[in-house]
Amino acid sequence: MATNISDIGTVHLVCRDVGHAWNLIGYWLYGADRKRLLRCTRCESEREDTLIPRYGYTLKRRYIYADGYLNDKGTVLDKSDYRAELLDRVVVADERPRD
Numbered sequence: 001m002a003t004n005i006s007d008i009g010t011v012h013l014v015c016r017d018v019g020h021a022w023n024l025i026g027y028w029l030y031g032a033d034r035k036r037l038l039r040c041t042r043c044e045s046e047r048e049d050t051l052i053p054r055y056g057y058t059l060k061r062r063y064i065y066a067d068g069y070l071n072d073k074g075t076v077l078d079k080s081d082y083r084a085e086l087l088d089r090v091v092v093a094d095e096r097p098r099d
């Protein structure tokens, strides 16, 4: 677990800024419900959803964060704090990037 924002990896800062890039891994039975596993293609954090198939509702959502993603629980940071740290690290082009 990182002790301060400068210890958080750049990939993790991107996910904190723009959100995780979820990739569907698969579904499995969980009693009458279903579970699905999603994994972030950038940081490899995982999200496990418990779903009610008949209604399509999400009953529960659990996150398993990649090593280095979380900071100290005593440190409360706003999303803009992560973005500011990220902007200190990234290369900024003179023009809008192309694909």
Ligand SMILES: [Zn+2]
Residues within 6 Å of the ligand: 015, 019, 020, 021, 040, 041, 042, 043, 044, 045
């Ligand atoms: Zn991520």
